[in-house]
Amino acid sequence: MTSRPATNLRSWADTPERSNMLMLRIMTWISLRLGRRTGRVVLHLIASYFLLFAPASRRASRDYLLLALGRPAKANDLYHHFFTFAATIHDRIYLINRRFDLFDFEVHGEQTLRSMLVDGKGLFLMGAHLGSFEVIRSIGRQNPDLRVAMVMHQENAQKINAMLAAINPEAVQNIIGLGHIDSMIEVSQRLDEGYIVGILADRTPGHDTLYPVRILGADTYLPTGPFRMAALLRRPVIFMTALYMGHNRYAIHFDKLADFSNTARGQRELVMQESIVKYAALLDHYCRAAPYNWFNFFDFWQTTPVAMSGKKLTAHSDPVPAPAPNTTSTITTTATTTITPS
Amino acid sequence: MTQINLIPAIASNPATAVTPATATAMQLEVALLIVECLNLEVTADQIAPDAPLYGEGLGLDSIDILEVALVVSKRYGFQLKTDSADNKHIFSSLQSLTDFIVAQRTR
Numbered sequence: 465m466t467s468r469p470a471t472n473l474r475s476w477a478d479t480p481e482r483s484n485m486l487m488l489r490i491m492t493w494i495s496l497r498l499g500r501r502t503g504r505v506v507l508h509l510i511a512s513y514f515l516l517f518a519p520a521s522r523r524a525s526r527d528y529l530l531l532a533l534g535r536p537a538k539a540n541d542l543y544h545h546f547f548t549f550a551a552t553i554h555d556r557i558y559l560i561n562r563r564f565d566l567f568d569f570e571v572h573g574e575q576t577l578r579s580m581l582v583d584g585k586g587l588f589l590m591g592a593h594l595g596s597f598e599v600i601r602s603i604g605r606q607n608p609d610l611r612v613a614m615v616m617h618q619e620n621a622q623k624i625n626a627m628l629a630a631i632n633p634e635a636v637q638n639i640i641g642l643g644h645i646d647s648m649i650e651v652s653q654r655l656d657e658g659y660i661v662g663i664l665a666d667r668t669p670g671h672d673t674l675y676p677v678r679i680l681g682a683d684t685y686l687p688t689g690p691f692r693m694a695a696l697l698r699r700p701v702i703f704m705t706a707l708y709m710g711h712n713r714y715a716i717h718f719d720k721l722a723d724f725s726n727t728a729r730g731q732r733e734l735v736m737q738e739s740i741v742k743y744a745a746l747l748d749h750y751c752r753a754a755p756y757n758w759f760n761f762f763d764f765w766q767t768t769p770v771a772m773s774g775k776k777l778t779a780h781s782d783p784v785p786a787p788a789p790n791t792t793s794t795i796t797t798t799a800t801t802t803i804t805p806s
Numbered sequence: 807m808t809q810i811n812l813i814p815a816i817a818s819n820p821a822t823a824v825t826p827a828t829a830t831a832m833q834l835e836v837a838l839l840i841v842e843c844l845n846l847e848v849t850a851d852q853i854a855p856d857a858p859l860y861g862e863g864l865g866l867d868s869i870d871i872l873e874v875a876l877v878v879s880k881r882y883g884f885q886l887k888t889d890s891a892d893n894k895h896i897f898s899s900l901q902s903l904t905d906f907i908v909a910q911r912t913r
Contacts, residue, residue, distance in 0.1 A: 645860040646893035648872035649886060692869050696876065 492631055495557045500566060503554055511547040515539070521546070521761040528764065531680035532755035541756075548756040552596040552708050559602045560631045566712055569599065573718035580700045580720070581610075586655035587700040590690060590721060592666040592747055593759040599706035599714055600662060613638040613654045615647075615663040652697055662704075665690040665743060666760065675737065677744035680751055682765045686744060691736045695724045701739060703746045707754040715754070719746055829855050833904045836878065840900075843877040844870055855901040863899075871897050878903070883912035 490510075495503035514521055525545045529537035537545075558566050580587050589612075591597045597614075604612030616624070618641035625639060638659070640650050654661055668674065668687035675688050694701045701721040706714045722739035724732070751758050829837075829851065837850035840859075844866070857863040860871055875897070879886055884907075886893065896906045 642868070644894070645868060645871055645897050647868040649868075649875055649893050652872060652875075653886075689867075689869060693872070696869065696873055 489627070492557050492627075495554060496561075496631075500554075500558060503557075504551070507547055507550040507554055510550045511543050514546040514550075515543050524761045524763055528680075528758055528760075529755065531682055531765070532751045532758065545756045545758075548708050549759050549761075552598070552757075552759075555596065555708075556598040557631060559596075559598045560628055562602075562605065562632070564602060564606060568711075568713045569706075569716055570709075570713065571716045571718075574716075576720050577702055577704075577718045580702060580723070581660075584658050585699070586657070586659045586661060587702060588690070588694045589660050589662045589702050589704045590665040590694075590743065591662060591704050592664055594666070594747065594750060595705045595707040595754070595757040595759075596714065597662070597664060597704075597706070599716060600704055603716075604660065611638070611657075611659045613640055613651075613659045613661050615640045615642060615651060615661060617641070618643050648693060648696075651693065655697060655699055663690050663693075666747065666764075675740045677741060679744050679748045679765075684765045686740055688736065688740065691722075691739050691743075694722065694739075695727060695732045695736050698724045698727065700725060703743060705746075705750050705757075707750060707757045709754070717750065721746070830904070832908060833900055836904045836907060837900055839877055839881060840874055843873055853900050855904070856899050858899060859897055859903070874903075878907060882907050882910070884910040 490506075494506050522542060525542050526537050529541050529545060533541065555567070577589075589600060591600065601612055601614070604610050614621075616639060621639040621641045638654075640647060640654065640661070644650075651661055666686065668689065672687035672689040674685035677684060677686050691701075700723040703719040703721045704717065706716045709715050721742055722735060724735060727735045833855050834850050837853040840846065840853065841848065841850050846864075848864075853864060859866050859874075860868070866874070875886055875893075886896075896903055
């Protein structure tokens with residue numbers, strides 16, 4: 465992939481969530497008044513709008529689909545990609561309103577999840593911006609014995625909770641906001657209470673240490689924070705995705721990612737690295753299996769980090785040594801990209 | 807993974823890393839625990855008792871704070887409470903963390 469101008473750099477905090485919220489707002493209005501069938505007509509308008517008027521998203525989609533499909537994407541591929549994104553957001557409205565009857569969920573690996581919950585201690589569920597994470601929260605709502613708390617950026621958490629409250633006040637989520645001194649202590653306490661703690665582990669809040677991986681045959685980086693958290697708290701980690709398969713069908717997959725329950729302190733780094741690599745392999749697998757479900761509409765496969773001086777290195781007066789190949793590097797993102805129609 | 811990326815840096819202003827004469831023996835003991843569990847590049851006596859541990863001060867993130875919490879609660883034998891306001895205060899500086907340990911320790 466070619467290098468991108470600074471405005472297209474990996475961003476996390478506001479980009480897709482912002483467009484998410486705008487779309488959600490529009491579609492909530494339409495859907496709750498006109499029903500899912502009519503609401504879906506609007507999805508075509510939204511997909512067309514993105515295809516025509518969101519060049520940054522279009523470029524990101526095209527670059528991604530080239531890797532995932534193994535051939536240059538055609539216009540209808542891009543359309544399909546945007547439509548899938550819009551469809552999952554649209555369906556959130558119904559999921560939040562507990563209209564589970566509208567959907568056909570095909571669950572793979574539920575036993576993996578159940579078997580790791582037997583001791584009543586919580587675990588981590590790591591998802592990605594791949595498919596619908598709302599579906600997992602729905603599972604939590606359908607099964608009162610499964611309590612789910614989501615870890616997310618505070619600003620997004622507030623927006624999402626405001627939106628959930630508007631759609632269905634009972635649906636307000638148990639959300640743990642990142643960026644507080646005690647964010648992780650709260651995570652720890654939820655786990656002790658037996659909660660499933662969900663996190664989307666494919667994006668960084670801008671200052672996390674990154675680990676180089678290969679996904680879809682191209683180099684990229686994943687944040688180490690979520691894995692470090694799981695390792696410290698000595699919990700099992702299960703990968704989860706709910707892929708949209710068209711119409712009203714979702715394929716939910718649970719895969720065991722790691723179990724830090726008995727990981728000795730000295731082994732922590734190694735097991736963490738192995739689990740990041742496995743997470744990358746699962747993303748690779750499901751991107752190929754359901755290519756239109758990838759919802760990172762920015763240049764995920766950045767060739768090199770913007771700055772090698774990460775958050776914890778910037779204060780050093782000495783020059784930061786260049787990382788050796790196959791070691792972690794840190795990235796500081798300052799630029800943001802937007803896919804919000806404006 | 808290279809160790810270097812996991813090492814929080816000292817504050818960019820070198821003045822904040824100078825030990826005030828008021829650092830107590832107990833504060834130094836806790837500082838040493840922090841330095842050891844996070845593999846910090848600073849020495850225990852370079853952590854100013856009143857400087858913030860989180861963010862701008864010592865440069866710890868919330869996962870570092872968790873690691874410190876796990877280590878001190880194990881070492882001194884107490885459980886952290888769920889009260890968020892308390893935790894924000896406890897982990898605000900070496901001094902407040904040490905005060906809390908002294909009040910709560912069972913060993």
